Amino acid sequence: MTDVFSTLGFYLSKPFVVNALIVGVLIALCSSLLGVTLVLKRYSFIGDGLSHVAFGAMAVAAVMGLTNDMPLVLTVTVVCAVLLLRMGKNAKIKGDAAIAMISVGSLAIGYLLMNIFNTGSSNLSGDVCSTLFGSTSILTLSTFDVWMCVILSVLVVLFFVLFYNKIFSVTFDENFARATGQRAGLYNLLIAIVIAVIIVVSMQLVGSLLISALVIFPALSAMRVFKSFKSVTVCAAIVSVVCALIGLFTSILAGTPVGSTIVAADIAVFAVFFVVGAVTKRTA
Amino acid sequence: MPQIKCTDLTLGYGSQEILSGLSFEVNAGDYLCIVGENGSGKTTLMKTLLGLTKPLGGSIEFGDGVTARKIGYLPQQTDVQRDFPASVREIVLSGCLGHDGFRPFYNKADKALAQRSMERMNIADLSRRCYRELSGGQQQRVLLARALCATEEILLLDEPVAGLDPKVTAEMYELIESLNKNDNVTIIMISHDIDKALDYASHILHIGHEIIFGTKDNYLNSKHHAKKGDASYD
Numbered sequence: 225m226t227d228v229f230s231t232l233g234f235y236l237s238k239p240f241v242v243n244a245l246i247v248g249v250l251i252a253l254c255s256s257l258l259g260v261t262l263v264l265k266r267y268s269f270i271g272d273g274l275s276h277v278a279f280g281a282m283a284v285a286a287v288m289g290l291t292n293d294m295p296l297v298l299t300v301t302v303v304c305a306v307l308l309l310r311m312g313k314n315a316k317i318k319g320d321a322a323i324a325m326i327s328v329g330s331l332a333i334g335y336l337l338m339n340i341f342n343t344g345s346s347n348l349s350g351d352v353c354s355t356l357f358g359s360t361s362i363l364t365l366s367t368f369d370v371w372m373c374v375i376l377s378v379l380v381v382l383f384f385v386l387f388y389n390k391i392f393s394v395t396f397d398e399n400f401a402r403a404t405g406q407r408a409g410l411y412n413l414l415i416a417i418v419i420a421v422i423i424v425v426s427m428q429l430v431g432s433l434l435i436s437a438l439v440i441f442p443a444l445s446a447m448r449v450f451k452s453f454k455s456v457t458v459c460a461a462i463v464s465v466v467c468a469l470i471g472l473f474t475s476i477l478a479g480t481p482v483g484s485t486i487v488a489a490d491i492a493v494f495a496v497f498f499v500v501g502a503v504t505k506r507t508a
Numbered sequence: 509m510p511q512i513k514c515t516d517l518t519l520g521y522g523s524q525e526i527l528s529g530l531s532f533e534v535n536a537g538d539y540l541c542i543v544g545e546n547g548s549g550k551t552t553l554m555k556t557l558l559g560l561t562k563p564l565g566g567s568i569e570f571g572d573g574v575t576a577r578k579i580g581y582l583p584q585q586t587d588v589q590r591d592f593p594a595s596v597r598e599i600v601l602s603g604c605l606g607h608d609g610f611r612p613f614y615n616k617a618d619k620a621l622a623q624r625s626m627e628r629m630n631i632a633d634l635s636r637r638c639y640r641e642l643s644g645g646q647q648q649r650v651l652l653a654r655a656l657c658a659t660e661e662i663l664l665l666d667e668p669v670a671g672l673d674p675k676v677t678a679e680m681y682e683l684i685e686s687l688n689k690n691d692n693v694t695i696i697m698i699s700h701d702i703d704k705a706l707d708y709a710s711h712i713l714h715i716g717h718e719i720i721f722g723t724k725d726n727y728l729n730s731k732h733h734a735k736k737g738d739a740s741y742d
Contacts, residue, residue, distance in 0.1 A: 264588055386612040393602040396592055397583065403558035404606035404658040405577030451638035452595035 228477065235476050243365045244482075248468045250377040252438065252486075254422045256464030257384045259443030260456055261395045261415065269320065270308060271436040273327035274423045277304045280330030280337075282427075287341040294372060298424050305420035309412055376425050383418055387411065392453050434483045441490035442467070448494075448501030463493055509571035510535045511662055511694055512557065518565035519552045525564060526552055532713050532721040534662075536572055539688045539695045541705035544715040550698045553715065554666055557696070573661055574694075577606065580655030580663040584670060585647065590640060596650050597635040600626055603657030618657075625653040628691075629683070645676035652683070662694040663687070669701070681708055 235241045255271075262268060281300040285293030308322055365373075384391070390411045393401045401408040426435045446459035471486030478485075510533040517530040527549035534540055544550050555561045557568065559576045570576055580603075603625070604618040614622075626632040629649040634642065639650060648668060655663055668684065669677040685708050687693045699705045705712065712727040714720040720730055 260593075264592060266588070389602065389605060389608075389612070389614065392594070392598065393605050396589065396594060396599065396602065397586075399555075399558070399560060399583055400581050400654070400658075401602075401605070402560055403577075403579060403581040403664075404603065406605050447593050451593055451641070452636075453593060453598050454595075456593045 231477060232473065240365070241476065243367075243370050245469075245472060247365060247370060247373045248472050248482075248486075249465050250373055251422075251426050252442075252464040252468030253461055254377050254380045255426050255435070255438045256442040256460045257380065257457065258391075258415065258419055258422065259439045259441075259460055259464075260447070260453070261391055262419070263440055263443045263447070264395050267309070267323075268440050269323050269327075269436065270305070270419065271423060271439040273308070273323035274301055274305055274420055275427060275435040276327040276331040276334075277301050278424050278427055280334035283334035283337045287337050292368070294369075294424070297427075298421065301424050302417050302420040305416040305423075306413060309416040309419075373425055376421055380418055380422060383414065387414065388457075391415065431483050434487050437487040437490060438464070441487070441494050445490075445494045445497040448497040449504070463497075464490075467493055511570065511572045511574040512696075513569045513571070514557075514566065515569075516566040517553075517556070517563050517568065519549050519556055519561075520564050521552070521561065527715060527719075528565070530566070530715065530719055534694060534696060534711075536661075536694055537688070537692050538711055539685075539709045540697070540711045540713060541709035542696065542698045542713045542715065543700075543702050543705055548716040550715065551666070554664055554696075554698055557664060574659075578659050578661060580659040580661075582648070582651050582655050582663065582665040582668055584666050585651075592640060594639050595635070596626070596631060596637055596639060596642070597622065599639055599650055600635075600653045600657060603654035606658050621657050622653075625656040628656065628687075629653040643676075644672050645680065648672070648680060649683070656687075656693075660691070660693065662696070665695065665697040667698055667700065669699075669704075677704075684708070 262270060278297050278301045281297040282293055284300075285296045290296060304326055308326065390401075390406065393406060394408045394411045394415075398408050398412075401411075422439075423435055426438055442460040442464035443456070445463050446456045450456045450459050467489040468486050470489045472482060474480060474489070475482045475485040512534040514533065515531050516528075518525060518528040519530065520526045530553070532540075542550050542553065552561065556563050558579060558581055568576075600622045601614055601618060604614060604621060608614070608618065623632065623635075626635055629652055631646065631649050631653060634646060634650075639647065642650065652663075652668075665684065669680050672680060681704060684695060684697070688695045697705070697709070706724060706728070709724055711723055712720070714727065720727060722730070
């Protein structure tokens with residue numbers, strides 16, 4: 225046991241591990257906040273779709289030789305998020321199909337571009353793999369990445385707290401909100417932008433393939449057990465942060481990939497909450 | 509000045525016209541039932557009154573303390589709402605957001621209003637309960653309480669008794685009638701059930717191939733004449 229702690233102590237003295245912990249916890253917190261809304265609005269897959277868009281944008285940034293791809297990736301993803309949520313029910317191509325199209329399309333184009341314009345990077349499939357699974361990038365964060373992540377996270381949390389009641393209202397009943405003079409269109413637009421920001425930030429940690437899990441698992445777990453919007457939201461945030469910490473420490477100690485380990489922790493917690501929810505329902 | 513005055517409305521989506529030449533008005537304290545076949549445009553009319561869809565032609569004027577954004581609304585329930593994790597209090601409070609503008613949190617007045625609305629609907633004891641675990645009738649009361657937080661003037665009810673059993677249906681009708689009679693809330697209700705609509709309504713708007721609008725007595729007379737007319741063709 226002392227061995228474990230001395231190993232942890234050794235790693236915690238390294239700045240790159242501390243950076244990873246800060247960024248990991250912040251991303252877990254942000255991604256869980258809007259998870260409840262996304263699951264209830266039947267947009268569970270938007271995380272997957274948008275993360276593939278972000279992947280495509282990263283590929284474009286790499287081809288263009290940009291050293292800092294964050295601004296481009298953020299812009300493209302925000303535009304796609306707004307298009308997807310805005311089109312909503314009136315679109316010729318319905319929500320799930322639109323998400324599937326954008327998702328698969330940008331993944332394919334991104335990989336294609338990386339292949340065609342492969343400029344000397346010898347390990348292409350390795351690059352793709354780490355973009356998708358985020359296997360090591362969280363351990364190679366620059367100071368700029370960390371600050372960017374901190375600022376964006378603060379903005380996301382601030383937005384969520386200030387618009388909490390509005391988010392509840394447009395999620396529960398958009399028509400009622402619109403009919404009684406709430407600016408539902410504006411709130412939906414803001415939600416779309418924030419989701420895009422969260423996804424771009426989350427890609428650093430778990431990579432684009434596992435973002436859906438990070439957004440959705442904590443929300444689904446909390447919804448098994450808790451019964452008001454506030455308690456579900458708070459519980460989802462706590463579950464997400466705890467799972468992120470468990471995943472990060474486990475991956476440091478056991479040398480497992482960070483993203484997959486965090487998601488595995490999320491799945492385990494979901495299983496526990498599922499059983500607890502079923503038992504309390506039966507006894508109630 | 510009527511609360512709502514519709515003149516020569518044409519309703520529909522895009523270029524598809526569902527209904528045209530619709531004129532009627534609603535005055536404070538009226539109880540208007542909108543009846544008609546499925547697909548006759550009842551829901552489109554309601555959405556147009558709420559400002560969710562634009563009319564293709566004609567005009568809607570609001571007056572007497574009512575604006576397009578000051579209409580309480582009892583929608584039909586959606587699948588999303590049936591498994592939504594929310595407490596009764598959270599849902600009722602959200603009715604106050606319309607007049608909160610950009611203020612991020614509820615104030616004391618909002619909370620008092622929500623409490624009063626719940627008491628009027630006899631659901632104050634349920635305020636901490638989870639919405640999805642309530643019975644259909646209780647859920648409708650919660651949504652009515654929310655609508656009352658949005659307005660005291662006028663309520664639009666979309667099939668408020670759909671899916672309720674006969675006893676709860678009767679209670680629901682009485683509750684709506686007491687809001688109309690005792691609190692002078694104007695009621696506009698979409699209904700399938702013409703018999704019940706005739707029991708409670710003061711005015712009827714029948715939409716379909718022919719549009720009939722008038723007080724209940726006028727409506728009954730015109731129906732009566734129509735029946736006689738039919739008989740004479742036999």
